[in-house]
Amino acid sequence: MTRFDHMCASGAFALALGGLLCLIPDAASAHIIRGAQGGFGSGFEHPLTGPDHFLAMFAVGLWGAQMGGRPVWSLPVTFPLIMVVGGILGIVGVPLPFVEVGIAVSIIALGLAVLIAWHPAEWIALLFVSVFAICHGYAHGAELPYAADPADYAIGFVVATGLIHLCGIGVGLVLNRPLGGRLCQALGGVIAIGGLYYLVA
Amino acid sequence: MTVARWSGPALVVAGVGILIILILRDPADRGVIAGWIVSDAAAPARLLPLIGLAAASALVPASFALAGLAVFSAGVLLGSLELALLLATLGALPGAESHLFFTFPISSVAAGLVLLAPSAIRQWLLPLAALIAGAVLAVATKITDPTLHDPAIFVTGVVVAVWTLVAVGLTVRGFRRPWFSIPARILGSWLVAIGVLFGGAALLARPPLPELPPAQPTEALPVPPPEDAFPDLAPPRRDPLDLGADGLREP
Numbered sequence: 001m002t003r004f005d006h007m008c009a010s011g012a013f014a015l016a017l018g019g020l021l022c023l024i025p026d027a028a029s030a031h032i033i034r035g036a037q038g039g040f041g042s043g044f045e046h047p048l049t050g051p052d053h054f055l056a057m058f059a060v061g062l063w064g065a066q067m068g069g070r071p072v073w074s075l076p077v078t079f080p081l082i083m084v085v086g087g088i089l090g091i092v093g094v095p096l097p098f099v100e101v102g103i104a105v106s107i108i109a110l111g112l113a114v115l116i117a118w119h120p121a122e123w124i125a126l127l128f129v130s131v132f133a134i135c136h137g138y139a140h141g142a143e144l145p146y147a148a149d150p151a152d153y154a155i156g157f158v159v160a161t162g163l164i165h166l167c168g169i170g171v172g173l174v175l176n177r178p179l180g181g182r183l184c185q186a187l188g189g190v191i192a193i194g195g196l197y198y199l200v201a
Numbered sequence: 202m203t204v205a206r207w208s209g210p211a212l213v214v215a216g217v218g219i220l221i222i223l224i225l226r227d228p229a230d231r232g233v234i235a236g237w238i239v240s241d242a243a244a245p246a247r248l249l250p251l252i253g254l255a256a257a258s259a260l261v262p263a264s265f266a267l268a269g270l271a272v273f274s275a276g277v278l279l280g281s282l283e284l285a286l287l288l289a290t291l292g293a294l295p296g297a298e299s300h301l302f303f304t305f306p307i308s309s310v311a312a313g314l315v316l317l318a319p320s321a322i323r324q325w326l327l328p329l330a331a332l333i334a335g336a337v338l339a340v341a342t343k344i345t346d347p348t349l350h351d352p353a354i355f356v357t358g359v360v361v362a363v364w365t366l367v368a369v370g371l372t373v374r375g376f377r378r379p380w381f382s383i384p385a386r387i388l389g390s391w392l393v394a395i396g397v398l399f400g401g402a403a404l405l406a407r408p409p410l411p412e413l414p415p416a417q418p419t420e421a422l423p424v425p426p427p428e429d430a431f432p433d434l435a436p437p438r439r440d441p442l443d444l445g446a447d448g449l450r451e452p
Contacts, residue, residue: 040245072383073383073386073387076387076390077317077386077387077389077390078390079390080390080391080393080394081390081393081394083394084393084394084397084398084401087398087401088397088398088401088405091398091401091402091405092405140398141398141401141402151245151246151300151305151306151395151399152244152245152246154395154398154399154402155245155246155249155395156245158391158394158395158398159391161391162387162388162390162391165387166384166387
């Protein structure tokens with residue numbers, strides 16, 4: 001098997017796992033505080049059941065795969081690390097206005113980046129992703145102190161976030177080849193429309 | 202070669218199988234050690250840093266991996282011998298007692314940084330991270346011991362940890378591919394993120410909500426006099442000047 005096949009297999013596995021976990025019934029809303037959160041399961045299903053988080057993190061993986069090279073892993077590595085900064089801001093209670101708007105804009109921007117197959121310099125892509133990671137981390141961090149088991153909650157949602165990234169990478173690597181990558185670009189367009197919906201709604 | 206390759210997955214399957222059997226048993230029949238394995242020794246917060254450390258050990262030369270395992274054991278010994286010192290040091294952090302003296306975020310960040318490090322540095326960072334992980338594992342094992350004194354609990358905790366390190370390490374090493382460094386770095390970023398986020402949530406107390414201004418006294422509702430409180434039940438009132446046609450008051 002080639003490296004590409006391995007990555008496809010990993011992506012397919014992540015996709016299947018993510019899809020199965022998405023079947024767990026829960027309210028389809030992501031933030032901000034809905035009351036006491038639980039442990040690993042609650043943290044794990046949090047990004048998966050909030051379509052806005054899911055779309056943004058999926059788009060990060062998709063975009064990284066579309067760019068190829070180092071961004072395949074540098075984007076998914078940077079996202080959770082910067083997300084922590086936003087999470088700390090949320091924990092401390094630093095006011096960050098328009099977080100929900102920022103999350104919706106992140107979906108639109110990342111979707112558009114995939115749609116137009118934007119290939120900026122790596123540092124620009126990392127900066128681009130980091131700005132939005134702050135918003136997503138803030139929303140999670142605001143909830144973390146209220147979790148019944150913060151350790152397991154943090155593990156759950158970071159692992160789920162990573163699986164969504166892997167899922168995006170896998171799908172991106174698969175869709176990048178047929179039709180000259182247009183399928184991948186079309187998926188980016190769908191994601192951007194989803195972001196537009198969140199912005200309006 | 203085949204035996205060496207599949208020994209890791211065999212250990213993983215055996216460990217997971219034992220854990221499933223323990224989980225499926227009635228909690229009342231588990232006994233102290235089995236119950237502690239399910240609730241503490243095999244908790245995600247205990248295993249995740251070990252899995253990260255094991256993955257890192259599989260990405261370095263075998264000699265460094267073995268050295269890492271030896272240093273991990275030395276860390277466990279150090280942690281158990283210097284428990285009081287470590288507890289005093291870690292206990293100085295706010296909220297330490299309620300967060301297992303931050304053993305989880307410390308080992309998580311240590312393992313994550315090893316995975317995130319460039320390949321050339323990783324092998325040198327591994328022993329340091331293994332020492333830290335071993336020491337905090339000893340602390341976590343000691344302070345979660347439900348019997349407070351049974352050496353079997355400590356031994357069990359160490360066995361579970363070493364089993365995890367060896368099983369995952371051998372599995373990753375047996376099927377290692379050049380692109381493994383990509384998921385390893387992603388796993389490392391998760392571990393650092395989880396550790397920092399958990400530590401941040403514990404250390405950084407959310408500022409209390411601003412107090413509401415004192416309630417302003419509102420104008421009291423008009424209260425009718427007692428005789429008018431239940432008008433339907435009160436006897437009919439007569440106006441003192443309500444006289445009859447003959448000038449006499451009606452009875």
